[in-house]
């Protein structure tokens with residue numbers, strides 16, 4: 373680009389007070405409106421953060437070294453940046469903004485760093501965990517839309533730890549999926565399988581994120597849970613989890629994932645399920661009715677929430693595809 377064509381102020385004599393405006397102005401050459409808006413807000417908040425904390429060079433370098441360490445420890449099976457986002461509450465915040473849920477639908481929660489793409493599709497009633505030390509658990513769920521109709525042929529990704537609180541990929545000799553599977557809902561929207569009762573576990577805390585938790589005086593534990601991810605064309609992608617009530621970490625989850633509507637009790641199969649699913653009546657059993665939201669409902673709600681949130685902040689923006697961009701008019 374010919375610098376003589378760029379209409380920005382000459383950038384010199386920059387000060388604590390005018391640098392933000394100058395950085396935003398040169399970034400405003402970006403032709404992508406959404407990117408421009410994100411960078412404008414990011415630079416504003418980053419600069420205000422430095423001004424408000426009176427950030428020292430030494431502290432800034434400590435931060436950069438920390439982020440370098442976070443990057444260095446990442447591998448195909450360890451995602452320290454997701455973990456960092458999780459323990460800062462950012463993952464939960466972004467999911468809640470991007471996947472708004474109308475009343476009565478199933479809330480989303482954090483994906484976490486242990487979802488993989490190697491799970492096998494299993495048929496109804498299969499065992500997804502082969503840990504002999506786990507407490508056997510029958511899981512029977514339904515999927516409906518917000519009008520109460522069963523939703524069939526939904527692809528459901530399910531994953532949980534073994535009885536020691538480790539995911540399969542955390543074992544160095546890991547050579548195939550265990551404690552995870554893919555299922556499809558049947559014509560009645562039902563899917564069911566055999567698992568083990570989830571246990572609490574610490575997130576990986578032998579790396580930079582663990583050190584940060586220690587500095588903050590925080591524990592690294594997640595309450596007992598089982599992850600679920602739902603995909604079907606026409607419906608908003610739902611990433612969620614079910615949490616066991618009265619877990620010692622129910623109210624202090626290291627990654628802020630617990631929501632009241634996702635807390636469940638484990639009961640027993642009882643006579644009806646015992647006969648239907650061929651288990652003893654006192655077999656541990658978890659049931660849950662998931663409610664998926666259509667893409668259309670989600671888009672409309674996302675756009676409405678964006679407008680209300682930006683109005684509250686008093687920001688003049690336009691909403692495009694549910695997301696704010698600068699209003700140039």
Ligand SMILES: [Fe+2]
Pocket residue numbers: 484486594597599
């Ligand atoms: Fe998990």
